[in-house]
Amino acid sequence: MSQSVVDTSAHGGRALPSDDELRGPLEDMLARAKAQGADAAEASISASRALSVGVRARERESVEFEGDRSAAVTVYRGQRSGSASTTDLSRDGLNTALEQALTIARYTEADAYAGLAEARFMARDWPELSLYHPWALSPDEGERLALEIEAAALDHDPRIVHTEGASVTTQDGVSVYGNSHGFVGIERASRQSVACTAIARDDAGMQREVAFSQSRRADALDNGADIGRRAATRALDRLGARGVPTTTAPVLFTSRMARSLWSHLLGAISGGSLYRNASFLKDRIDTTIAVGSVHISQHPHRPEGLASAGFDGDGVATTQRTLVEDGVLRGYLLSAYSARRLGLETTGNAGGVFNLDVAPGDESFDALVSGMPRGLVVTELMGQGVNLVNGDYSRGAAGWWVENGELAYPVENATIAGNLADMFAGITALGNDIELQAALRTPSVLIDRMTIAGQ
Numbered sequence: 453m454s455q456s457v458v459d460t461s462a463h464g465g466r467a468l469p470s471d472d473e474l475r476g477p478l479e480d481m482l483a484r485a486k487a488q489g490a491d492a493a494e495a496s497i498s499a500s501r502a503l504s505v506g507v508r509a510r511e512r513e514s515v516e517f518e519g520d521r522s523a524a525v526t527v528y529r530g531q532r533s534g535s536a537s538t539t540d541l542s543r544d545g546l547n548t549a550l551e552q553a554l555t556i557a558r559y560t561e562a563d564a565y566a567g568l569a570e571a572r573f574m575a576r577d578w579p580e581l582s583l584y585h586p587w588a589l590s591p592d593e594g595e596r597l598a599l600e601i602e603a604a605a606l607d608h609d610p611r612i613v614h615t616e617g618a619s620v621t622t623q624d625g626v627s628v629y630g631n632s633h634g635f636v637g638i639e640r641a642s643r644q645s646v647a648c649t650a651i652a653r654d655d656a657g658m659q660r661e662v663a664f665s666q667s668r669r670a671d672a673l674d675n676g677a678d679i680g681r682r683a684a685t686r687a688l689d690r691l692g693a694r695g696v697p698t699t700t701a702p703v704l705f706t707s708r709m710a711r712s713l714w715s716h717l718l719g720a721i722s723g724g725s726l727y728r729n730a731s732f733l734k735d736r737i738d739t740t741i742a743v744g745s746v747h748i749s750q751h752p753h754r755p756e757g758l759a760s761a762g763f764d765g766d767g768v769a770t771t772q773r774t775l776v777e778d779g780v781l782r783g784y785l786l787s788a789y790s791a792r793r794l795g796l797e798t799t800g801n802a803g804g805v806f807n808l809d810v811a812p813g814d815e816s817f818d819a820l821v822s823g824m825p826r827g828l829v830v831t832e833l834m835g836q837g838v839n840l841v842n843g844d845y846s847r848g849a850a851g852w853w854v855e856n857g858e859l860a861y862p863v864e865n866a867t868i869a870g871n872l873a874d875m876f877a878g879i880t881a882l883g884n885d886i887e888l889q890a891a892l893r894t895p896s897v898l899i900d901r902m903t904i905a906g907q
Contacts, residue, residue, distance in 0.1 A: 469499050471638050474628040481525055481546050482632055488554055490527040492568050492632045494767070497523040497541065500625030505594030507602050508617040515591045527553045531562040568766070569788035569798055571633040575769035578762025582755045583641035585669040587622040594620040597646070597676050604680030605650040611691065612684045616649035616660065622670070635767040643758070644670045648680050652687035659693060659862075661686035666889055668756040674889075686831075693864035695906040696853055702827035703868055703902045704820055704854075707885050709830045710810075710897040714748065716872055717741075718805055720840045721781065723790020732843040732873060733781065741781045742876035745813065748776040752806030759891035765802035773799070775808075810894035813882035817896050820883055822857040828866065828904050829854060843872035867905040875899050 474497045485493035502518040523546055524537040534556030538549040602618035624642035629635075647664035663683035665674035705713060717733075725731040733741060752770035754760050761770055766788045774782050786794070787802035821829065834848035846869040852859045870878075883896035 468501060468624065468626050468640075471626070471628070471640075474499070474626065475630075475636060475638065477523075477541065477543070477546055478628050478630050479636065481523075481550055482630055484547075485525065485527050485550060485554070486632060488550075490529060490554065490557070490632075492528040493525065494568060494629070494631035495523065495525040496627060496629045497521075498625060498627035499541075500623065502621065502623040503589060503591065503594065504619060504621040505591055505598050506617050506619045507595060507598040508615060510599065510602065510606070512595050512598075513617060515595075523549060525550055525553050527557050528567055529557045531564055531566050532557050532560050533563065533566045534558070534560055565789055565792040567788070567792075568631050568633060569768050569802075573766075573768040573788070573798055573800070574633055574635040575637060575763035575767060578769070579753050580755075581753060581757070581760045581762065583639070583668055583757075583760060584624065585642050585644075585756075586624045587642070587644050587670040589620070589622045589670070594622075601646060601648045601676040601680040604677035605648050605684040606680075608650075608681050608684035609652070609688055611652045611654055611688060612650050613653045613658075614651040615683075616651065618648040618680065619646070621645045629763070629765070629767060631767055633767070635763075637763045637767060639761065642668055644668070644673055646673055646676055646679055648683040650680070650683040650687040652684070652691050654691045656692050659687050659690035661690060666758065668758070672756075690850070690862045690864070693850065693862035695865050696828065696863050696904060698903075698905045700901050700903055702824050702880070703899050703904070704824065704827065704829045705897045705899070706817070706829065706831055706851075707883065707887050707894055707896045709833055710894045711890065711892045712833055713872075713875070713897060714808065714810060714892060714894055716838055716840065716845070717748075717776075717876070718785065718808070720843075720872070721775070721784045722801075722804075723784065723786040723794065725840055726784060727790055727793035730841050732840060736781050737784070739781060740779050741873070742776060742779040743879045744779040745811075745882055746776055746779045746876065746879060747774070747811035749774045749809050749811075750806055751809060752800075754807050757807040757891070758889075759805070759807045761803075761806050764800045764806075766798065766800075768798050768800040768802065770800045770806050805892075808892045810882070810892075812884045812886055812895040815881060815883055817883050817885045820881055820896060820898050821854060821859065823881070824854045824857060824898075826856070827854045828852070828863060828868065829859065830868065838872070840872075843874075845870050845872050845875065865906075868902050869905065870899075870902040875902065 534553040536552035645666040720733040785801040829852040832850040837846035878900040
């Protein structure tokens, strides 16, 4: 992209506060919490700003400036805790929030698992992650780029009759977290994105598809015209979509759709699901949960990573770690609280996972398709029919039907069903096609058999 990337202090005239402007009030609030009887406390203060420009039908549709500031504090009196939040970052506003938290802590029920993460787990130092690359984007520049993206879609083919719009968004923010162990961590980060949704029409009807690009840096975004053409091509590919007969056959998830598969696995190995006995993967550490070709690892210190962080939501140091090795589950995703509930130690995953990589295979996506005598390629998923308690899986799907190793026709209104345990065990191949602009990087995934229900 041709837009310049420079440091700027404001979007729409509102600057982000400096590190000291956040650190000072936070440390003061923690000190006052202890002075007013709290045994321990933790707090966070954040500020963010964003500019989003949208166009539709070759005209500007919206220009939105957003600016948010908020603070939250939790205090502990023994095993009792109280939390409060505010958008008023004045001293009086923070005082009020602290007083509310202290009051709540007096009356709430005791929780034997409540409290800060142990001091020995606090992050002490972490590498420079290069997360902050603000984009000096004006509304006029955003509009020009969005119009370029939409025009590329509309001009790609006469069958692209409309779009649901094209957008350009720049966001950045700063946040500080601290607790009464003396830990204070500050993160300043930015995120840029462009997107377009194209609508194609022929005698059989209309189809829509989306394309987008995101990055920490504006100059790392995909070319705007390429985004528009990609959305148009995807929409055109879906024209003539029809149902499929109900059958059992292989299913190939594209790399975009495969992310949802692994997100279900992450949900099943996350502390909340585990201590609530709501996971089909509870008590499965060091047991085989997938085929041996599956390797999944976390990389929290990746420069410019979309989910990079030096510390988690408890102030605990993040680490590179292996979650699944040769198909064997090696670790859970635990916060300090969920770890205590399970009788384990925190894994530094309060707030989620930090840059997940699924190791690729050797074959290209086209090679995986050519190796399918018949089956379904999934390019879109709908619905939320996943039960993490027992692993049952059923979701609406669209994509392509494969016959004799070739894409035969586009598919819509299908349902794919199975069980996650069987699906992970039934992975027959992983592609070598990984989208790098994602916090969860995965190749396409081929599963040997699933139930495919048609109209």
